[in-house]
Amino acid sequence: MTRALLTALGDALLDERRQLTADELAAASALPDAEVPALASLAHEVRLAWCGPEVEVEGILSAKTGGCPEDCHFCSQSSQFDSPVKATPFLDTDEVLAAARETAKLGASEFCIVLAVKGPDERTMERILELVPIVRDETGLNVAVSAGILTDDQAGRLAGGGVHRYNHNLETSRSFFPKVVTTHDYQERLDTCELVRKHGMELCCGVLLGMGESVEQRLELLADLRALDPDEVPVNFLNPRPGTPLMIRKPLGPLEAIRWIALFRLALPRTILRYAGGREITLRELQAAGLTSGINALIVGNYLTTLGRDPQEDLQLLQDLKMPVGSLSKVI
Amino acid sequence: MHCPGCGRPSEDCPGCLPAFDPPRYCADCGGWLAVRVSTGGWVARCKIHGETTAAR
Numbered sequence: 577m578t579r580a581l582l583t584a585l586g587d588a589l590l591d592e593r594r595q596l597t598a599d600e601l602a603a604a605s606a607l608p609d610a611e612v613p614a615l616a617s618l619a620h621e622v623r624l625a626w627c628g629p630e631v632e633v634e635g636i637l638s639a640k641t642g643g644c645p646e647d648c649h650f651c652s653q654s655s656q657f658d659s660p661v662k663a664t665p666f667l668d669t670d671e672v673l674a675a676a677r678e679t680a681k682l683g684a685s686e687f688c689i690v691l692a693v694k695g696p697d698e699r700t701m702e703r704i705l706e707l708v709p710i711v712r713d714e715t716g717l718n719v720a721v722s723a724g725i726l727t728d729d730q731a732g733r734l735a736g737g738g739v740h741r742y743n744h745n746l747e748t749s750r751s752f753f754p755k756v757v758t759t760h761d762y763q764e765r766l767d768t769c770e771l772v773r774k775h776g777m778e779l780c781c782g783v784l785l786g787m788g789e790s791v792e793q794r795l796e797l798l799a800d801l802r803a804l805d806p807d808e809v810p811v812n813f814l815n816p817r818p819g820t821p822l823m824i825r826k827p828l829g830p831l832e833a834i835r836w837i838a839l840f841r842l843a844l845p846r847t848i849l850r851y852a853g854g855r856e857i858t859l860r861e862l863q864a865a866g867l868t869s870g871i872n873a874l875i876v877g878n879y880l881t882t883l884g885r886d887p888q889e890d891l892q893l894l895q896d897l898k899m900p901v902g903s904l905s906k907v908i
Numbered sequence: 909m910h911c912p913g914c915g916r917p918s919e920d921c922p923g924c925l926p927a928f929d930p931p932r933y934c935a936d937c938g939g940w941l942a943v944r945v946s947t948g949g950w951v952a953r954c955k956i957h958g959e960t961t962a963a964r
């Protein structure tokens with residue numbers, strides 16, 4: 577039965593080159609743990625067939641940290657929780673540029689400027705629009721931005737200002753969302769994603785697994801993502817943050833994480849699937865396994881407020897796996 | 909000395925900083941640090957003791 581299912585999934589994605597149905601994905605999600613390596617191996621084949629061997633490398637920077645009025649229960653930057661992360665104002669241009677240069681030196685092609693805000697106010701918009709061409713021209717990096725919920729006008733201005741890709745995460749499914757965010761709703765997130773699309777920026781729409789959502793809710797999230805069809809999906813795993821309501825949750829187990837990376841690849845065969853926050857504590861020694869389970873992009877080095885692995889370890893890993901570093905973007 | 913995770917004196921907290929976190933409080937005075945994290949490192953600034961940096 578299990579073998580037959582894996583064969584059928586492979587036929588669909590590799591021979592027929594069609595997307596899986598919701599039922600097929602649900603069946604794959606129920607495979608026993610012992611079959612996760614086989615599922616991962618299929619996902620790797622699918623990634624190579626649909627996306628090729630290249631891996632996109634990105635660095636990210638929190639350019640305005642903490643003090644966010646929203647209450648995302650996983651986030652150390654919400655002003656509603658007693659978090660040890662101190663709020664700091666917008667970094668100077670020189671500081672942002674220095675961080676972008678650090679990223680460029682590693683051979684990355686992408687740099688994402690991230691702001692802890694509900695959405696950008698006019699001053700923030702002006703700062704972003706000032707920074708983006710400077711960073712792009714000085715470093716040659718594609719510049720992405722993550723600044724929360726946008727209006728139609730703001731999305732248009734960011735696209736016109738050279739923002740190559742905009743990040744706005746769904747994080748979780750519509751049915752689970754109210755359990756982790758109460759200050760804005762799922763629809764507002766979807767609306768911003770649509771605006772990003774409408775104005776011709778690439779859409780980066782990430783998830784955060786391990787907040788207590790069920791298997792069904794992860795499948796529901798996958799269905800929503802498939803409908804949105806983002807260019808990129810960063811896969812974050814919960815890193816329980818001191819002071820936040822989700823600090824008591826245990827990180828996902830490594831095998832479960834690999835299972836879901838593989839399922840994301842099978843559900844989104846042509847999407848850039850990026851290793852993101854929480855992978856160090858979740859996968860521990862299994863970092864290579866994600867890259868052979870469907871991942872084809874990664875954030876190197878540190879995250880917004882937490883630290884990552886030594887970038888050289890990841891770059892060596894890519895070399896060992898014979899995965900060349902390259903940009904997967906469609907529009908450069 | 910103070911715990912870099914919560915700022916309490918070391919006698920009261922032997923260390924609660926998670927493995928992949930930069931310091932949040934000054935080890936010398938327990939003051940709250942303004943931390944800037946970037947791809948290749950971090951800079952933590954204490955109002956009294958100035959900046960500490962790390963390559964990662």
Ligand code: SF4
Nearest residue numbers: 644646648651654692
């Ligand atoms: S909107 Fe972003 S910065 Fe603000 S609390 Fe939510 S995740 Fe954190």
Ligand SMILES: [Zn+2]
Nearest residue numbers: 911914921924
């Ligand atoms: Zn402590």
Ligand SMILES: [Zn+2]
Nearest residue numbers: 934937954957
């Ligand atoms: Zn101090």
